Amino acid sequence: MARPAREQALGEFLADLAADRPAPGSGAAAAVALSLACACAAKAFAITARRRGGDPALAAAADAARRLAEQALSAGDRDAEGFEAFVAASGADRAAAAEDLADTSAGLAGLAEALAALCRAPGLSVRGALKADIDAALSLAAAAAAIAQANRAQAEDAG
Numbered sequence: 001m002a003r004p005a006r007e008q009a010l011g012e013f014l015a016d017l018a019a020d021r022p023a024p025g026s027g028a029a030a031a032v033a034l035s036l037a038c039a040c041a042a043k044a045f046a047i048t049a050r051r052r053g054g055d056p057a058l059a060a061a062a063d064a065a066r067r068l069a070e071q072a073l074s075a076g077d078r079d080a081e082g083f084e085a086f087v088a089a090s091g092a093d094r095a096a097a098a099e100d101l102a103d104t105s106a107g108l109a110g111l112a113e114a115l116a117a118l119c120r121a122p123g124l125s126v127r128g129a130l131k132a133d134i135d136a137a138l139s140l141a142a143a144a145a146a147i148a149q150a151n152r153a154q155a156e157d158a159g
Contacts, residue, residue: 004077005032006070022087023080027105030147031076034112037140038069041119044126044133061124065137068115072144075108079151086158098159105152112145 002008002016002024013032017024042065049058082104086097118124119134119141126134 002080004073005035006073006077023083024076025080025083026147027079027083027101027108027151028076030108030144030151031072031079033140033147034072034108034115034144035069035076037112037137037144038065038072038115040133040140041065041115041137042069044130044137045124047130048126057123061118061121064118065115068111068118072108072111075104075111078104079108086155095159098155102152102155102159105148105155109145109148109152112141112148115141116145 002013002019005013005024005028008016013024013028017029042062045058045062045065049055049062052058079101082097082101086094086101089097116138119137
């Protein structure tokens with residue numbers, strides 16, 4: 001298995017993703033997309049907080065987005081490990097591995113929903129050029145959620 005995504009340069013991760021082995025795959029790609037979304041949101045919140053004299057709500061939102069990014073990367077690593085286990089398993093072990101994959105995908109979709117809710121929270125408005133970062137965060141989070149939901153459905157069908 002490849003090294004965890006957080007330990008790789010982007011080019012190395014992309015090479016692993018494109019390699020002719022089962023993992024990392026779309027779940028890890030979704031996780032990285034979601035971590036990028038979280039980074040965009042964290043930047044927008046942190047800069048806005050600084051511009052507003054250290055606004056504690058915005059600073060807390062930036063910290064929350066950073067935590068979600070870490071959780072997303074961990075979910076991507078679990079997905080890669082879980083998919084390798086699924087491919088290698090048979091019988092009851094394969095069904096259990098499919099259930100684990102479905103759970104991991106559901107968790108990743110939940111993280112994407114949490115980021116979207118954070119970006120849309122009242123009182124955390126971001127203006128000007130930083131609005132593009134929030135828009136990017138929402139778009140990337142939506143893409144990650146769609147991938148995670150599709151992966152969950154496929155895992156449930158395979159189980």
